[in-house]
Ligand SMILES: C/C(=C\C(=O)O)CCOP(=O)(O)O
C-alpha cells in the first residue's frame with residue numbers, strides 16, 4: 001500500500017482531519033496536530049502538504065496490521081524478517097529531481113519554543129556500508145541549507161555503520177525516506193537483526209517490498225520524498241535542544257552531520273511529520289520493544305500480553321501479564337523484561353485477570369497483591385535510557401520491578417468478587 005493509499009483509507013473511513021487554510025510550519029502546524037490528536041492533513045504549509053499523527057493510536061496500528069488492538073504484540077512476535085524484497089528500476093518518487101538542494105523549501109517544522117531548529121522527525125535513514133544496510137528513524141535537525149545533524153544513538157545500526165565508515169575516513173552514503181508505505185516506516189523502528197528491516201516490512205505487509213537504487217547506491221522503497229546524501233566521517237555539530245518522548249528537553253550533544261546532495265519527490269508530495277512526544281512518536285518508540293519483551297518473558301514463564309504504557313512515555317514503564325506457573329515466575333519475568341529492553345526503568349507483572357490497558361486495574365493489582373519488602377525488586381547501577389531526565393550522567397539508573405501477582409498458595413484470597421447473573 002502506498003502512503004497516499006493509506007491517507008485515502010483514513011479519509012474514506014472518516015478518520016482524517018483536513019486543514020485547507022494556510023498554516024505555519026513554525027509552531028502552528030505542530031500545535032494543531034497536538035490539539036487534534038487524530039490523523040491531520042495540512043494542505044497548505046507555505047504551499048506544501050504535510051500529514052501528522054498518521055499512526056497515532058493502537059487502533060490505527062491494529063487496523064494497519066489487520067488484527068484487534070490486544071492482538072498487536074502476538075502478531076508482531078510471530079513475524080520473521082524473511083519477506084521478499086525486489087529491486088526495480090523506476091519509481092514514482094523520481095517524478096521531480098532537484099540537484100540544487102534547499103531544505104527550507106520543505107515543510108520541516110519547528111515544534112517547541114526552545115528547539116534548536118526545524119526537525120525532520122519521520123525520516124527513515126537508510127544507509128549502506130561494507131555490504132551491510134540499515135533502515136531506522138533518527139531525529140534530524142536542520143543546520144544549513146543542505147545539512148542536517150543526526151542523533152545517531154549507540155548501539156543502533158546507523159551509529160555502527162557510521163563508526164565503521166569513519167574509521168576508514170569514508171563518508172557513509174544515506175538516503176532519507178519520507179512518506180513510504182506506513183508498514184515500512186513502522187518496520188524501520190523495529191529491533192530486527194541487522195539489515196533486515198525491509199524483509200521484516202515485506203513479511204508484515206504480506207507482499208514484496210520494492211526498492212530502487214539512488215545515485216549514491218543506497219536502495220530505498222517508493223516514497224513521497226527522498227533526500228540523498230552522506231554522513232561526513234568527522235564533522236560534528238550541536239544537535240538540539242529537542243523535545244523527545246518524555247516531553248522534556250533532551251541534552252544537546254555533538255552529533256554527525258548529513259550533507260544532502262539531491263532531493264527526489266513525487267509531484268505535489270505529502271511530507272510526513274511525527275509530533276515529538278505525541279502519541280505517534282511514543283508508539284513508534286515503544287511498540288517495537290513490546291514483542292521483544294513478550295518473547296523474552298516467554299522464555300521464563302507463560303506470557304499473555306505486554307504493554308509499554310503511555311504514562312511511562314511508551315518506553316520507560318511496562319506492564320507484563322503472565323499466567324503464573326510457579327512461585328517466583330514474576331521475578332524472572334521482571335529480569336527478562338529488563339534484559340529485552342535495556343532502556344526500561346519500571347515494570348509491573350500482573351496476572352491474567354488484570355486488564356493491562358486499564359491503569360485502574362494495574363493499580364488495583366499493586367494495591368492488593370504487593371508486599372513491598374517481598375515483591376519489589378530494586379536494581380541500582382543498571383544501564384538506563386539516555387532520555388530519562390533522572391538518569392545518571394554515566395547512563396546508569398536504578399530500576400524497579402513490581403511483582404503484583406497473586407501468591408499461588410493463597411490464590412483464593414485475591415479473587416475479585418463476582419455478582420451472580
Ligand atoms: C533516540 C533514542 C533511540 C533511538 O534512536 O532508537 C532514544 C535513546 O535511546 P536509549 O537507548 O534509551 O538511550
Ligand SMILES: [Mn+2]
Pocket residue numbers: 134135136157158192193194195196197
Ligand atoms: Mn537495523
